[in-house]
Amino acid sequence: MPETTAPNGQSQAADFEPKIVAFFCNWCTYLAADLAGTSRLRYAPNVRVVRVMCSGRVDPQFVLEAFAQGADGVLIGGCHPGDCHYQEGNYKALRRYHLLRRMLEQMGVEPERFRLEWISASEGERLRAVVNDMVEKVRALGPLRKNAAAQLLEEATVR
Amino acid sequence: MTQPSARIGVYICHCGTNIAGTVDVAALREYAATLPHVVVARDYKYMCSDPGQELIKTDIAENGLNRVVVAACSPHLHEHTFRSACEEAGLNPYLCHMVNIREHDSWVHTGPAATEKAKDLLRAAVQRVVWNEPLERRQIPIRQSVLVVGGGIAGIHAALTLANAGKKVYLVEREPSIGGHMAMFDKTFPTLDCAACILTPKMTAVKSNPNITLWTYSEVISVEGYVGDFRVQVRRKPRYVIEDLCVGCLECVEACVYKQPKFADEFNLGLSKRKPIYLPFPQAVPQVVLIDPETCIEFKSGKCKKTCVEACGERNAIDFNQKETIETIEVGAIILATGYQTFDASRISYYGYGTYPNVYTALEVERLINASGPTGGELVLRDGRKPRTVGIIHCVGSRDEHTNRWCSRVCCMYSLKLAHLVKERTGAEVYNFYIDMRTPGKGFEEFYNRVAEEGVHFIRGKVADVYPANGDGQLTLKVEDTLLGQVRKIPVDMVILAVGLEPRADATEVRRMFNISCSSEGWFLERHPKLAPVNTFTDGIFLAGCCQGPKDIPDTVAQAGAAAAEAFQLLDLSAIEMEPNTAYVLEGVCSGCKTCVGLCPYNAISFLADKHVAHINEALCKGCGTCVAACPSGSIRQHLFEDEQIFEEVHGIMA
Numbered sequence: 074m075p076e077t078t079a080p081n082g083q084s085q086a087a088d089f090e091p092k093i094v095a096f097f098c099n100w101c102t103y104l105a106a107d108l109a110g111t112s113r114l115r116y117a118p119n120v121r122v123v124r125v126m127c128s129g130r131v132d133p134q135f136v137l138e139a140f141a142q143g144a145d146g147v148l149i150g151g152c153h154p155g156d157c158h159y160q161e162g163n164y165k166a167l168r169r170y171h172l173l174r175r176m177l178e179q180m181g182v183e184p185e186r187f188r189l190e191w192i193s194a195s196e197g198e199r200l201r202a203v204v205n206d207m208v209e210k211v212r213a214l215g216p217l218r219k220n221a222a223a224q225l226l227e228e229a230t231v232r
Numbered sequence: 233m234t235q236p237s238a239r240i241g242v243y244i245c246h247c248g249t250n251i252a253g254t255v256d257v258a259a260l261r262e263y264a265a266t267l268p269h270v271v272v273a274r275d276y277k278y279m280c281s282d283p284g285q286e287l288i289k290t291d292i293a294e295n296g297l298n299r300v301v302v303a304a305c306s307p308h309l310h311e312h313t314f315r316s317a318c319e320e321a322g323l324n325p326y327l328c329h330m331v332n333i334r335e336h337d338s339w340v341h342t343g344p345a346a347t348e349k350a351k352d353l354l355r356a357a358v359q360r361v362v363w364n365e366p367l368e369r370r371q372i373p374i375r376q377s378v379l380v381v382g383g384g385i386a387g388i389h390a391a392l393t394l395a396n397a398g399k400k401v402y403l404v405e406r407e408p409s410i411g412g413h414m415a416m417f418d419k420t421f422p423t424l425d426c427a428a429c430i431l432t433p434k435m436t437a438v439k440s441n442p443n444i445t446l447w448t449y450s451e452v453i454s455v456e457g458y459v460g461d462f463r464v465q466v467r468r469k470p471r472y473v474i475e476d477l478c479v480g481c482l483e484c485v486e487a488c489v490y491k492q493p494k495f496a497d498e499f500n501l502g503l504s505k506r507k508p509i510y511l512p513f514p515q516a517v518p519q520v521v522l523i524d525p526e527t528c529i530e531f532k533s534g535k536c537k538k539t540c541v542e543a544c545g546e547r548n549a550i551d552f553n554q555k556e557t558i559e560t561i562e563v564g565a566i567i568l569a570t571g572y573q574t575f576d577a578s579r580i581s582y583y584g585y586g587t588y589p590n591v592y593t594a595l596e597v598e599r600l601i602n603a604s605g606p607t608g609g610e611l612v613l614r615d616g617r618k619p620r621t622v623g624i625i626h627c628v629g630s631r632d633e634h635t636n637r638w639c640s641r642v643c644c645m646y647s648l649k650l651a652h653l654v655k656e657r658t659g660a661e662v663y664n665f666y667i668d669m670r671t672p673g674k675g676f677e678e679f680y681n682r683v684a685e686e687g688v689h690f691i692r693g694k695v696a697d698v699y700p701a702n703g704d705g706q707l708t709l710k711v712e713d714t715l716l717g718q719v720r721k722i723p724v725d726m727v728i729l730a731v732g733l734e735p736r737a738d739a740t741e742v743r744r745m746f747n748i749s750c751s752s753e754g755w756f757l758e759r760h761p762k763l764a765p766v767n768t769f770t771d772g773i774f775l776a777g778c779c780q781g782p783k784d785i786p787d788t789v790a791q792a793g794a795a796a797a798e799a800f801q802l803l804d805l806s807a808i809e810m811e812p813n814t815a816y817v818l819e820g821v822c823s824g825c826k827t828c829v830g831l832c833p834y835n836a837i838s839f840l841a842d843k844h845v846a847h848i849n850e851a852l853c854k855g856c857g858t859c860v861a862a863c864p865s866g867s868i869r870q871h872l873f874e875d876e877q878i879f880e881e882v883h884g885i886m887a
Contacts, residue, residue, distance in 0.1 A: 090345075092352075094885055100769055101749075107306045110335025118345035121352050121885040122336055124307070125873060126813060130857030135878055142886035155744060158769075159856035160833040169861070194769070195752045201340075 091145035091211040093120045093204075096135060098128045100158035101193050102150025108197035116201040117208040120148065127151070128189070129162025133173045136187065140177070146186040146211040148203070153191040163191070181218060185210040238269040238362040241297040242354065243288055245279035245304035247334055252277075254338035256347045260303070263351050267358045271295050279304050280313050288314070289321035298323065299361045303331035303354050309760070324366035326812065326872060331357045356884030363876045369809035370850065374460035375564035376400060376806075378799050381452055384412020385785060386777025386792040387569035388434050393796035395443035399803055402561055403438060404466055405448045409516035410435055412571055416499070416595060418602040418609075420785055421649040422679035428515055428604070435517040447559070448518060455745050458854065459772030460564050460808050470554040471522035473509075477549035480519030484509050484550065487543035489536060495527045497606070500599050504606030509540050509550075514604050523550070565772045565799040568756060569792065570742060572778035575629025575636065575731040583625065583729055584698040588707055589614045591698065591727040594624075594646060601653050611657050615705070619660050619725035623709045624651055625695045626666040630732030638753060640732035641782040644670045647730045648680055651688040654728075663689045663722055665711055673784065691720070698727055733782040746773055755781045766795040774798050813855035813872040819845045821867035828859040828868055 097103040103124050109116065125131060128151030139147045149170065151163040170189040177187055190203050242264040246252035257275045264273035272295050276284050279302055291297050300323065302314045307330040315325035333350045341349060376399060380391045383405030391403045403410070414420075415435075417427035438444055447468055454465040485507055493505035499513045508528035511521050523531075523540075530536035530552055541550050577585035577593050585591045590613050592600070603609035613619055624647045630640040644666065651662045669690070671680045684690065697710040701723045709722045735754035736742070743750050748768040749757040756779045759767035766774050776792040777783070783791070802808065815836075822845040829837050829846060836852035837859060839845075846868070848859075860870045869875070 092886070094882055104308065104749075104769070107308060107332075107335040110306070110339040113339050115342070116340055118337075118341040118349050121349065121356065122332070123356070123878060123881045123885070125857065125878070127856035127858060130861050130870070130873060132861040132875065132878075134875070135882060138879055139882050139886065142883060144882075144886060156749070158747065159854055159858065162833075162856045162858045165831065165858045165862065194749045195757060 089212060089215060091119050091208060091216070092143075093146040093148055093207060093211065094139040094144040095120045095122045095148040095150060096125050096128070096131045097122050097150040098152060098158070098163075099124055099126045101152035101156065102128075102190070102200065104194035105150070105192045105196045105200040108194065109200045112197050114197055114201045116204045119208045120204050127157065127159050127162035128166035129157075129159065131166055131169070133169055136173060136177075140182060140186075140217060143217060145214075145217050146188070146207060148207055149189045150192050150200075150203075151189070153193055156193060183214055185214060186217065238299045239271045239295065239297050240267075240269045240299040240301060240358055240361060241288065241291045241295065242267075242270055242273040242358065243279050243284070243300070243302045243304075244273070244275040244333075244354075245284070245302065246275060246277045247305060247338075248277065251304070251334050251338045254342060254346045255333055255350045256344075259347060260350050260354065264354055264358070267355060269299070269362055270358060271297060280310050285313070285317040288317050292318065292321040292323050298327060299364065300328040301331060301354065301357045301361055302328065303333045303350065303357070305334040306332050306336070326367040327361065327364050329357050329361040329364060352885050355887060356881040359880040359884035359887075360877045363874060363880055364872070365874075367812040367871050369812050370814075371807045372460045372810050372851075373807050374803055374805060375462075375562050376803055377402065377561070377563045378565045378567060378803065379404065379452075379462070379464055379561065379563040380567045380569060382412070382569035382571055382777070382779070383407075383410030383438075383446075383448065384569060384571045384777060385414040385431060385434075386571070386779075386788045387412070387567070388431075388438055389789050389792035390567045390569060390776050390796040390799075391444055392434060392437055392441065393793055394800060395441045397796075397800055399443065399800060401444045402466075402563065403444055403446050404450050404452055405446075406451050407512065408449045408471065408520075408522050409512045409518070410438060410446070410448060411513075411515070411517065413595075414785060415513065415515070416602070417598050418605075419649060419653060421645040422673070422675040424649070424652075432515045432517075435515065439517050446518065449522065450559075452745065453558070455566070455747070457562075459770075459802070462563050462566055462772065464561050464563060464566070466559045466561065468557045468559060470556050471520065472525070472528075472550065472552055472554050473521050473523060474549050474551050474554070475518060475520050477547055478520045479547065479549075480511065480521070482511060482521065483543040484521060484540035485511065487539040489529060489539055495524070500606045501593075501596050503596060503599055523552075565774065565802050566746065567774045567776055567792075567795045567799055568742075568746060568748075568779055569776040569795075570736060570739070570779040572733040572782065573736050575734055577628055577729045577731050579635060580628060582697050583628065583695070583727070584707070585729060588698065588700065588727070590619075590705070590707060590725060591729065593729050593731045594643070594650060595731065597650055597654075597728050601650075601657060609657075611654060613726060617725070618658050619654075620658075621661045621663070621706075621722075621724040622654050622658075622726045622728060623663045623665060623695075623707075623722060623724040624728045624730060625709070626664065626730045627694070628729040628731045629734065631667060636732055636734055636753070638732075638782070639670060641670070642784050643730040643732060645673070645676055645679070645784065647728075648683045648688075650728060652683050652686060655686060655688060660725070661689065663691055663709070663724065665691050665693060665695045665709065667692070667694055674786075691715075691722075693720075733778060735779070739779070746770065748773055751781075755779065766791055766798055772802060811855060811872075813870060814850045814853040815848050815855065815857060815860050815868055815870045816850070817846050817848055818867045818869065819843060821865055822846055823865045823867070825864060827862055827864060831859050831862055
């Protein structure tokens with residue numbers, strides 16, 4: 074990953090390519106990404122998808138670990154409210170997301186770096202829009218600040 | 233869980249040029265070979281082909297592989313293929329993991345970034361698969377019955393196919409009779425078969441088939457369970473006539489205190505009248521009357537002479553105290569055939585539907601020209617005159633960004649059919665106003681040519697306005713004739729709007745009840761547009777007919793047959809294997825906090841008071857993993873989605 078870090082820890086380099094770890098549910102958002110593929114919708118290549126059966130499976134530790142390992146952003150994708158394949162796993166994800174987001178903010182991780190989005194199996198276009206938007210916003214922020222990551226590494230030893 | 237000594241084979245698919253045209257597969261293979269535990273790395277033109285699978289099988293045998301990673305398309309497409317290949321070679325199928333470098337990579341990215349992404353994803357998979365464990369699938373028995381929802385031609389055909397094959401079928405229809413839209417049509421294109429002549433024998437076959445339980449005037453209200461074992465509740469609305477006792481003699485209708493029909497007849501779209509006690513239409517199945525409590529005097533005042541009861545006599549079929557009942561059934565599979573609704577033409581105000589009496593929808597005209605319709609098959613205007621000129625406007629509520637963007641597929645053809653029938657019955661001049669003529673189908677183009685030769689006029693252009701002509705009750709159609717390049721104003725006696733097809737208003741509630749997905753337009757979503765067109769993403773639930781998208785009768789029947797075959801195939805297995813991705817509790821670690829118990833939507837988690845630990849019933853667990861993520865002590869784990877596996881995937885991505 075090309076990266077230049079300014080003294081304040083914020084990279085302003087134009088060639089900075091953020092790396093974003095995504096957790097997509099098997100039934101909606103993963104399929105939306107499949108649909109974006111079959112529809113040949115071009116979007117930013119910065120997201121790496123980890124498939125889980127439900128957004129409710131996303132343990133906050135997964136998110137912390139991704140940041141601790143240096144991910145510039147984490148994106149969770151689930152089914153729209155009311156559409157969860159497992160009835161209500163996405164609501165569970167939403168609850169954890171709100172708590173985790175506040176915690177991450179206190180650790181110095183900007184809120185734009187952590188998103189939960191509802192993207193249904195038919196929304197390939199929305200998948201593209203969300204990914205592109207998130208990549209742009211994280212690119213503008215620069216790489217995850219090393220001190221924040223280091224702090225996380227220390228604190229996220231719950232494993 | 234300890235890390236075993238893994239011997240991994242990595243297989244990279246070119247998918248022709250689909251992947252290899254974008255991702256540098258040779259570089260990816262070389263990179264894969266450098267990863268820890270990778271014993272062999274290969275790339276091949278089509279990994280899913282027999283020779284491709286053979287590569288894997290041979291390597292498992294000869295190189296002693298105990299893990300396999302396949303970088304190819306989406307696991308939704310070929311995970312089963314590669315797991316089966318591993319299984320055939322004696323490797324537990326869950327020691328195989330797929331990397332999606334097509335849908336998620338080569339089809340959406342370009343340049344070196346695509347290869348870089350492929351490397352990251354591949355590395356993640358290699359690190360993950362080390363932690364995969366052999367798993368066994370659970371066997372679930374399948375109930376030997378099928379629920380078919382919707383009694384149009386799709387549901388009828390699917391139900392008959394299954395019943396004739398010896399399967400028990402419950403056919404649930406919302407309306408008082410089966411038949412659906414097809415029962416309303418006069419002739420069918422392009423052969424001009426009489427719709428009733430070909431449909432009613434199938435309708436009566438449904439009623440007489442001992443394997444079919446037919447519930448009309450009924451609706452599904454809840455669905456629980458999963459493939460092989462669905463529990464479904466059906467509400468049977470009261471018809472105030474006991475179905476088993478009514479013989480369909482219609483003496484009650486004759487005897488009703490209303491001597492003349494007075495109320496809008498739903499089946500004829502309000503173009504004729506019916507009495508409060510009525511048969512929906514002459515060929516209705518079942519041949520059982522019903523009473524509309526909104527219009528029946530007995531229901532409104534309790535002071536009717538009840539001449540209907542008198543006429544029914546000893547049969548005693550009329551029961552004013554009938555209540556709705558809730559039936560619970562258990563089925564192994566479900567076929568949804570809930571159909572469509574036609575576009576509400578009043579949404580396009582400039583066509584004047586609902587404002588000018590002689591503007592009709594195509595469905596209304598189907599009833600008007602139908603021999604059993606309100607005018608006995610005579611096409612007349614509302615004032616009783618025969619039309620001398622008729623304009624048919626195509627694409628009403630189709631191919632229009634203000635209403636519905638899709639092509640409804642059937643309107644061009646039914647407009648041609650109506651043009652032919654109108655000309656045949658009335659001798660009127662018929663004008664068709666079209667954007668494009670779409671006649672792909674067996675015998676369709678020939679029919680178009682035939683209708684053109686019969687002297688029907690075709691004007692290419694979208695009608696911009698419909699307004700009263702001077703005085704004589706005619707309507708003027710204003711249209712830009714795009715072939716002549718000029719605006720024309722054509723006076724007609726009758727306007728027929730070729731309304732498009734759209735998802736039913738309650739499609740969203742229905743799909744949520746059955747836990748399936750919709751396309752962005754609202755049609756029920758098939759599992760794969762080409763290779764699984766009647767399956768849904770919910771195992772055991774299949775689609776037939778227009779609920780999946782607009783289609784004509786031949787396509788609907790073909791799809792219904794396919795859905796029946798899929799359901800039959802499922803039932804015939806007698807037991808199915810469930811994915812083993814269930815959650816389980818490490819009892820020694822569980823602190824007994826009960827956090828998980830309330831989280832499970834399937835009530836699969838109970839609390840063992842004696843041991844003071846949580847317990848997961850594997851048969852009820854669907855494998856979502858919510859409880860796993862919530863467990864504060866890390867004592868709940870999930871097969872195939874173990875923490876270690878996901879952490880390693882994250883580490884692999886970020887390495």
